[in-house]
Amino acid sequence: MKLGVNIDHIATLRQARMTNEPDPVYAAVIAELAGADGITIHLRQDRRHIQEKDLELLREIIKTKLNLEMAISMEMVKIALKHKPDICTLVPESSEEVTTSGGLDVVLYIDKIKEVVGNLKAAGLEVSIFIDPDVDQIKACYRMGINAIEINTGEYAENWNNSNAAFELEKIKKSVGYAKRMNLKILAGHGLTYQNVGPIVAMRDIEELNIGHSIIANSSFLGLAEAVRRMKHIMEVNEEKK
Numbered sequence: 741m742k743l744g745v746n747i748d749h750i751a752t753l754r755q756a757r758m759t760n761e762p763d764p765v766y767a768a769v770i771a772e773l774a775g776a777d778g779i780t781i782h783l784r785q786d787r788r789h790i791q792e793k794d795l796e797l798l799r800e801i802i803k804t805k806l807n808l809e810m811a812i813s814m815e816m817v818k819i820a821l822k823h824k825p826d827i828c829t830l831v832p833e834s835s836e837e838v839t840t841s842g843g844l845d846v847v848l849y850i851d852k853i854k855e856v857v858g859n860l861k862a863a864g865l866e867v868s869i870f871i872d873p874d875v876d877q878i879k880a881c882y883r884m885g886i887n888a889i890e891i892n893t894g895e896y897a898e899n900w901n902n903s904n905a906a907f908e909l910e911k912i913k914k915s916v917g918y919a920k921r922m923n924l925k926i927l928a929g930h931g932l933t934y935q936n937v938g939p940i941v942a943m944r945d946i947e948e949l950n951i952g953h954s955i956i957a958n959s960s961f962l963g964l965a966e967a968v969r970r971m972k973h974i975m976e977v978n979e980e981k982k
């Protein structure tokens with residue numbers, strides 16, 4: 741299973757002082773050298789962490805894959821078309837939220853999403869949609885001709901050590917099974933940590949995880965390379981158990 745490292749919080753720290761360190765470009769290089777299979781950034785409309793200049797520089801230096809998380813807006817479509825990330829992940833966005841909260845409601849915003857997806861695909865860009873583990877959402881993605889989805893593991897991550905964990909895992913498992921039958925490429929992420937990633941890795945049809953906060957948080961004690969290596973190692977150990 742591949743690991744995409746989300747480096748947004750390197751930029752969060754930089755923006756806290758409006759300075760030039762720490763640099764997301766350094767972070768991307770270190771994460772890749774430590775084994776990351778891809779780098780993810782979310783260029784938010786409020787530019788609270790990653791800036792367009794970061795996207796431009798990262799596009800040039802990333803050797804693995806650049807995943808751009810983006811809101812369903814034409815402003816973001818224009819930016820994606822200009823910088824051509826390897827994959828665009830559509831996410832819901834609101835200025836009040838601390839981080840992405842919940843998946844994009846594809847059923848509700850179908851027309852807007854179709855327009856955005858149409859523009860991205862016409863330019864040859866791969867598109868994934870971040871959705872909650874829900875069969876209706878997967879069906880809507882499939883009908884739209886989307887070939888990749890990222891399943892939101894946030895609810896599971898919040899409940900991994902209490903009695904709701906089995907219920908949350910079951911929802912993810914069911915969604916993964918359904919998406920697999922639809923022949924979709926399946927990614928997953930949100931809230932994953934060294935402690936809770938195991939049962940997600942055990943779902944063999946998930947191809948890639950996107951993990952940010954926990955890796956960056958641990959990097960302040962371990963260094964970024966070791967924080968990435970540790971996550972890769974835990975994923976590998978759990979894959980061997982499958």
Ligand code: PXP
Nearest residue numbers: 840870929930931950951952953
């Ligand atoms: N996937 C998506 C779509 C996200 O928006 C985020 C957070 O930016 C993540 C994965 C990673 O979540 P976390 O930072 O909690 O690991």
